[in-house]
Amino acid sequence: METGSEQHPDYAAALEAELIVARAERAAAVAELAVAKAKEADDQAIGRPEDEFGGRPGERELIVRLHATKEEVPQCGLVIDATAPLAVIVDEILSKCREVDQGTHWARRRAKGASPAGGSPARYS
Known part of the structure; x- marks a missing residue:
């Protein structure tokens, strides 16, 4: 069937x-x-x-x-839709800050081939 x-x-x-x-x-x-x-x-x-x-x-x-x-736009920059409601923009920024604090941000960026301005991605993970 x-x-x-x-x-x-x-x-x-x-x-x-x-x-x-x-x-x-x-x-x-x-x-x-x-x-x-x-x-x-x-x-x-x-x-x-x-x-x-x-x-x-x-x-x-x-x-x-x-x-x-x-x-x-810097390769390691973060593009945020500034036309979104303020609460959404703030949540997006805080989410990215938490990723950096947890070390997941640069792991994901490294996978895409990016590196932070002025340094090695290894310093930030």
């Missing part, structure tokens, strides 16, 4: 196709959000006076590029 999706061979294929479409839609939404964030950063910079950083066109281009590429 067949069970599950084996009873309906087209079901598994349809489900897989649906998952692929959902992933593509999610990727498109993420790309759209990145474009919106870059535009927002550019819009914010446009309103700045010229004597403030980001007020000149070259500085605005730098800001947009850094937002898009994340090249200035």
Whole structure:
């Protein structure tokens, strides 16, 4: 006796196709959000006076590029969604602090190939 999706061979294929479409839609939404964030950063910079950083066109281009590429985010840095509710942000920061205190933070980071700025991961585990 067949069970599950084996009873309906087209079901598994349809489900897989649906998952692929959902992933593509999610990727498109993420790309759209990145474009919106870059535009927002550019819009914010446009309103700045010229004597403030980001007020000149070259500085605005730098800001947009850094937002898009994340090249200035330290490899060992922690990215936190600052648009989340404050309680969620605080919980996330405290969670990461507990990981560091327990020595699990750098073990996980080491597995990803990261090292703390200015030192060896071994010093922090």
